[in-house]
Amino acid sequence: MIFYLLYYGVQSFKFEQKDFDELLEQARERNERLDITGKLVYCEGTFIQVLEGDEQNVKDVYNSIEADRRLIATRIVTIGRVEQRYFSGWRMDFDKVSLDSINELENCTHPNVTDYISNAPAIKLLKLLIKQ
Numbered sequence: 001m002i003f004y005l006l007y008y009g010v011q012s013f014k015f016e017q018k019d020f021d022e023l024l025e026q027a028r029e030r031n032e033r034l035d036i037t038g039k040l041v042y043c044e045g046t047f048i049q050v051l052e053g054d055e056q057n058v059k060d061v062y063n064s065i066e067a068d069r070r071l072i073a074t075r076i077v078t079i080g081r082v083e084q085r086y087f088s089g090w091r092m093d094f095d096k097v098s099l100d101s102i103n104e105l106e107n108c109t110h111p112n113v114t115d116y117i118s119n120a121p122a123i124k125l126l127k128l129l130i131k132q
């Protein structure tokens with residue numbers, strides 16, 4: 001079984017393109033080494049990410065992310081186990097989405113990302129990551 005962890009975190013400064021590039025390069029290199037796959041979505045200052053792989057490796061990476069100064073706060077939404085990886089081809093897939101497109105997709109009017117995340121059940125967030 002594959003262990004997965006879904007969390008969200010808020011940026012501690014405004015990310016520019018070079019910051020995303022640097023982050024993804026670092027993440028993909030370590031994920032490759034630890035056989036971790038997943039998806040990272042950035043929406044208006046908030047990152048939503050799912051990490052999947054061996055339980056200890058995923059927890060180690062999450063501990064690094066939690067201590068990462070590029071984020072001011074992180075919170076685990078859910079953890080679980082699946083038969084197969086959702087993101088088997090991705091050492092870390094990445095996309096940016098706007099709150100407008102989430103609201104349109106979900107037929108909602110959330111005023112900000114935190115409002116959306118705190119009201120969305122974990123399965124909905126997971127589906128959003130899979131869809132993006």
Ligand SMILES: Cc1cc2nc3c(=O)[nH]c(=O)nc-3n(C[C@H](O)[C@H](O)[C@H](O)COP(=O)(O)O)c2cc1C
Nearest residue numbers: 023026027028030031047061064065068070071092
């Ligand atoms: C939003 C965000 C997502 C990240 N995703 C990953 C990831 O998927 N894999 C990873 O190894 N590091 C990721 N990192 C980087 C880690 O926080 C950390 O800097 C890196 O793993 C090196 O950890 P270490 O200094 O404890 O060795 C991410 C950082 C941020 C801010």
